[in-house]
Amino acid sequence: MMRLILVFLMLTPLAVHADFELALEPIARAQLERIQQDSQQPAENFYTLDYHVSFDIGRDLITERVTRIDRFASADDVQQYGQDSIGFDPHTDTVKIIHAAAISPDGQYIQITDSDLKVLDSSTYDIFSSTKELIVNYRGMQKDGYILLTFERVVNRQQLETDWLEQVLPQTSTPRRRFSLTAKWQGEAPNVSIFSPWASCEQSLQSLVCHGENIPSAQHDERWYWRDEIGYIQFGELTSWQDVQQRVGDYFKTAVDNNGQAWLAKILTGNEQTLEEKIAKVHEFVARDIRYLSRSEYGHAVIPHPTSATFASRQGDCKDKSALLVELLSALGLKPYPVLVHTEKRQVVSERIPSLNQFNHVIVCFELNNLTYCIDATDKHTPWQLHAQWIQGAYALPIKAGSEQPVTLPIDEYTWQRATHTQLTFLPDGGQREVQTRTFKGHYAAWLKGYMNTTETKDVMSWLLEDYQSKVTDFGEPEFEYTGFRDMASDVVIRSQVTLKPFLEVNENLNYTEIHAWLKSELTELPINNKHYGEQIGGVYVTDVVELDLNGLWHIKVLPAKLNFQHKYGSLTRTVKRTQNDQLTLSVTLKIPSRFITIAEKESFNGFLDALYDHLEFSLYGETNAPL
Amino acid sequence: MPGQEVSSSAVDESHPPITFYPKRKPWVIFLLQFFTLGIYSCFWFIARAQELNRLGEKRYTPWLWFFVPFIALAQLFALPKMFGHLRELSGNTISQSVINGCIAVFVLVTFASTLERYIELPMWSVLVMMLVTSLLLAIAQTWVNRVKNQFPEAIEQVHIGLTLALGALVLTGVVGWTMVGYGIYSEFGDKLSARHVSNGEHITLEGHPVTFAVVGDDYAIVETNNPDQLIRVKGPFITMEWYVFEYGTNETISSMLASRLQEFTEAEVGKIDCHSEKYFKEGTSQVIGLGYCESEYLGEPHIVVVSFIYSEEKGLYELYGEFSTVKREFDARKEDFIRMARGISL
Numbered sequence: 017m018m019r020l021i022l023v024f025l026m027l028t029p030l031a032v033h034a035d036f037e038l039a040l041e042p043i044a045r046a047q048l049e050r051i052q053q054d055s056q057q058p059a060e061n062f063y064t065l066d067y068h069v070s071f072d073i074g075r076d077l078i079t080e081r082v083t084r085i086d087r088f089a090s091a092d093d094v095q096q097y098g099q100d101s102i103g104f105d106p107h108t109d110t111v112k113i114i115h116a117a118a119i120s121p122d123g124q125y126i127q128i129t130d131s132d133l134k135v136l137d138s139s140t141y142d143i144f145s146s147t148k149e150l151i152v153n154y155r156g157m158q159k160d161g162y163i164l165l166t167f168e169r170v171v172n173r174q175q176l177e178t179d180w181l182e183q184v185l186p187q188t189s190t191p192r193r194r195f196s197l198t199a200k201w202q203g204e205a206p207n208v209s210i211f212s213p214w215a216s217c218e219q220s221l222q223s224l225v226c227h228g229e230n231i232p233s234a235q236h237d238e239r240w241y242w243r244d245e246i247g248y249i250q251f252g253e254l255t256s257w258q259d260v261q262q263r264v265g266d267y268f269k270t271a272v273d274n275n276g277q278a279w280l281a282k283i284l285t286g287n288e289q290t291l292e293e294k295i296a297k298v299h300e301f302v303a304r305d306i307r308y309l310s311r312s313e314y315g316h317a318v319i320p321h322p323t324s325a326t327f328a329s330r331q332g333d334c335k336d337k338s339a340l341l342v343e344l345l346s347a348l349g350l351k352p353y354p355v356l357v358h359t360e361k362r363q364v365v366s367e368r369i370p371s372l373n374q375f376n377h378v379i380v381c382f383e384l385n386n387l388t389y390c391i392d393a394t395d396k397h398t399p400w401q402l403h404a405q406w407i408q409g410a411y412a413l414p415i416k417a418g419s420e421q422p423v424t425l426p427i428d429e430y431t432w433q434r435a436t437h438t439q440l441t442f443l444p445d446g447g448q449r450e451v452q453t454r455t456f457k458g459h460y461a462a463w464l465k466g467y468m469n470t471t472e473t474k475d476v477m478s479w480l481l482e483d484y485q486s487k488v489t490d491f492g493e494p495e496f497e498y499t500g501f502r503d504m505a506s507d508v509v510i511r512s513q514v515t516l517k518p519f520l521e522v523n524e525n526l527n528y529t530e531i532h533a534w535l536k537s538e539l540t541e542l543p544i545n546n547k548h549y550g551e552q553i554g555g556v557y558v559t560d561v562v563e564l565d566l567n568g569l570w571h572i573k574v575l576p577a578k579l580n581f582q583h584k585y586g587s588l589t590r591t592v593k594r595t596q597n598d599q600l601t602l603s604v605t606l607k608i609p610s611r612f613i614t615i616a617e618k619e620s621f622n623g624f625l626d627a628l629y630d631h632l633e634f635s636l637y638g639e640t641n642a643p644l
Numbered sequence: 645m646p647g648q649e650v651s652s653s654a655v656d657e658s659h660p661p662i663t664f665y666p667k668r669k670p671w672v673i674f675l676l677q678f679f680t681l682g683i684y685s686c687f688w689f690i691a692r693a694q695e696l697n698r699l700g701e702k703r704y705t706p707w708l709w710f711f712v713p714f715i716a717l718a719q720l721f722a723l724p725k726m727f728g729h730l731r732e733l734s735g736n737t738i739s740q741s742v743i744n745g746c747i748a749v750f751v752l753v754t755f756a757s758t759l760e761r762y763i764e765l766p767m768w769s770v771l772v773m774m775l776v777t778s779l780l781l782a783i784a785q786t787w788v789n790r791v792k793n794q795f796p797e798a799i800e801q802v803h804i805g806l807t808l809a810l811g812a813l814v815l816t817g818v819v820g821w822t823m824v825g826y827g828i829y830s831e832f833g834d835k836l837s838a839r840h841v842s843n844g845e846h847i848t849l850e851g852h853p854v855t856f857a858v859v860g861d862d863y864a865i866v867e868t869n870n871p872d873q874l875i876r877v878k879g880p881f882i883t884m885e886w887y888v889f890e891y892g893t894n895e896t897i898s899s900m901l902a903s904r905l906q907e908f909t910e911a912e913v914g915k916i917d918c919h920s921e922k923y924f925k926e927g928t929s930q931v932i933g934l935g936y937c938e939s940e941y942l943g944e945p946h947i948v949v950v951s952f953i954y955s956e957e958k959g960l961y962e963l964y965g966e967f968s969t970v971k972r973e974f975d976a977r978k979e980d981f982i983r984m985a986r987g988i989s990l
Contacts, residue, residue, distance in 0.1 A: 169924050631898065
């Protein structure tokens with residue numbers, strides 16, 4: 017039975033701003049009736065009742081119109097979703113709000129006013145850009161109510177800095193009852209890719225219509241790349257990756273100023289004898305002496321600034337640093353090339369439409385002695401011989417002849433490498449003296465350098481102590497010393513010495529059990545916690561040598577067990593060597609190569625880790641040398 | 645008779661009377677030799693050497709004869725000398741062929757018993773060898789008696805102390821035979837009701853998830869009287885046995901492995917060499933803890949092997965095995981024995 021719908025129309029004046037236009041129209045009766053009908057059913061959670069997007073793709077202008085009706089099941093939903101954000105670039109886009117209203121379950125609605133809108137810069141601390149956000153704040157929202165938003169964004173294709181790409185997600189992080197998309201175009205058809213199981217589409221010569229119903233929310237996970245997992249519908253203007261490579265290649269050529277040799281003369285100190293040393297120096301200059309600052313305003317959102325400007329200002333973002341690096345490496349006689357990267361995509365999906373917008377980062381690669389090296393000029397701590405850890409396996413497009421398709425960047429077999437050497441001497445009072453050296457290599461060292469270079473020494477010392485006491489023992493307070501964190505190429509070495517309080521009776525036989533504590537902490541980082549998606553794990557290569565000296569207090573009767581755990585996921589081995597009656601050396605090696613663990617393998621992989629975790633201790637039995 | 649000195653009652657100044665140990669019935673010699681596990685023959689030969697020395701003509705060094713029963717090579721020279729001398733003294737009434745035959749059998753049996761240091765012989769063969777040597781010694785005693793009959797003037801005298809010593813020897817022999825008897829019973833008795841298992845066969849336990857594979861031949865599942873043992877499996881040697889124990893979910897592989905090795909070490913007074921290792925059962929994340937200790941037991945190498953396997957649902961199980969044998973056999977069997985422990989599975 018239809019209820020009488022009470023509609024309070026607000027006469028809102030047409031408001032025109034520099035960045036957007038508020039041109040409210042009365043809400044159509046059909047929409048209100050749909051809301052009224054929907055409100056008959058109780059809602060348990062937030063959902064989108066309707067989502068419709070239409071594109072009118074012209075030669076010069078593209079008009080996108082979005083209509084969305086959301087329902088709020090609780091006061092928490094009202095708090096969490098009671099605001100919208102519409103991104104746009106005023107250089108290329110105009111935005112018009114047509115409906116923006118809070119609607120009560122009984123059909124009354126209140127449209128926003130001019131004061132409910134605010135335009136914000138989307139810039140953050142070291143990123144300047146022209147992109148803005150139009151914040152829509154709904155007034156009069158209430159529990160179990162709805163909001164209706166209709167807006168139109170017109171994109172001027174001629175003003176775009178790069179190619180045009182639109183992406184619509186039929187499935188998002190909240191459920192949708194109804195989804196529809198319509199697109200029409202005149203003249204040349206856009207490149208269209210439909211890659212979602214939640215939308216059924218029909219495409220004709222000049223239009224595309226898609227529809228979906230009862231689309232559940234996408235399954236989130238602890239560690240996942242949603243851009244790889246959630247389906248999409250993409251429109252774009254480019255038809256091949258070569259088009260992208262051509263454009264980016266042109267951008268870099270334009271940016272390079274051919275001052276490389278002169279700059280090299282300033283950068284190199286003369287102590288660099290080999291090409292490798294010169295590369296290291298150039299890398300260090302670009303990564304550390306050029307401050308990261310993204311000046312991605314209109315005109316330089318994707319096009320690097322001239323290298324001379326970057327060199328002179330000593331500042332730039334990934335593309336600026338990369339352009340400078342390309343110029344400097346070229347001056348060293350190498351043939352560097354940029355590689356576009358998306359830092360949050362890990363899968364090569366052929367359905368992605370060729371576009372520069374598929375990427376959000378750029379690095380520089382080159383070949384030397386038949387090996388490919390890739391430098392992330394924004395990474396201040398990873399040596400040039402290693403691929404930056406955070407983009408390993410990332411979706412990438414080399415701007416290089418012969419690379420016709422996107423690839424994924426290489427992944428090191430062992431990302432996290434560490435070696436620990438411990439001398440443990442038993443003392444006559446029943447305590448122990450421990451002298452330990454931990455050597456962190458490669459990415460592990462880079463990670464520590466990032467922390468140690470930005471943290472006061474006393475805070476680093478506190479962290480080292482806390483870390484030691486939580487993972488090894490709180491029977492003593494070690495003195496620490498750490499080195500190697502300034503230099504990009506060097507290992508980070510942490511040395512510690514500690515005398516542990518007495519806890520053993522030297523007059524009795526020794527029943528001693530100890531754990532390889534640092535190995536244990538390493539293993540705690542590895543389990544897969546995802547529920548729905550597979551996960552890439554970074555390889556671990558850790559060695560732990562323990563020299564035990566019973567100091568003549570006991571003689572060893574039973575040695576610790578050897579370990580020989582071999583598995584398809586990795587290995588843990590321990591050799592045991594008695595060097596004297598009261599001395600022995602344990603050498604432990606944990607090797608778990610990088611690999612992608614599918615969700616089906618999760619249980620098996622975690623079971624492997626659990627088994628290793630449970631057998632990291634060692635037991636020793638010795639007879640006392642004290643007179644009985 | 646060893647240790648039973650005889651003195652002359654009628655003293656002749658120019659030709660002192662010959663003294664012999666008392667004559668023994670051959671069946672008594674048979675029993676003495678048999679029940680003293682062959683040790684009696686050592687003394688028998690010394691006594692005969694002493695008696696023959698008193699008859700002159702050939703010289704004997706009595707103490708050397710103590711070792712004759714153990715050394716086949718020595719027998720090849722010593723036995724023809726003594727038995728030939730007896731034949732001469734008997735007036736060649738003893739058949740040379742019989743003497744040669746007895747010597748050959750004696751040497752053969754001694755050689756076979758020497759081999760036992762290198763080859764594990766079944767317990768029944770010990771019995772056969774004892775019977776044969778006892779018989780041979782009884783035959784030799786008939787020859788001795790025949791010679792003694794040639795000297796009717798000879799005086800016989802019993803030595804009380806040595807007789808008592810002989811009694812003690814017999815008593816020891818009886819204990820020894822009890823042990824041999826038990827061994828034979830174990831070897832045959834257990835296996836009479838046993839279920840034989842062949843090389844490679846997986847042994848499963850009713851009501852328990854643990855299994856293990858047999859490595860080697862002549863294994864059999866036998867009854868156990870120990871309620872803690874879920875199963876008892878005997879190997880080809882009397883000392884070779886396997887047991888399975890269950891510990892539930894409160895114990896861990898690490899704690900039990902360390903505890904077992906400590907227990908073995910503490911129990912051993914001599915040199916003991918222990919090793920332990922933990923590894924995954926091939927292709928799985930199932931951890932197996934293996935430990936073994938090598939030592940010596942009654943002069944022979946001895947090994948005890950344990951392997952543990954655990955799962956949260958099924959608990960902890962132990963496969964325990966040990967054996968001791970002559971070195972050559974030990975070295976040949978050890979790796980298979982350890983391999984059998986590795987084969988534990990849940």
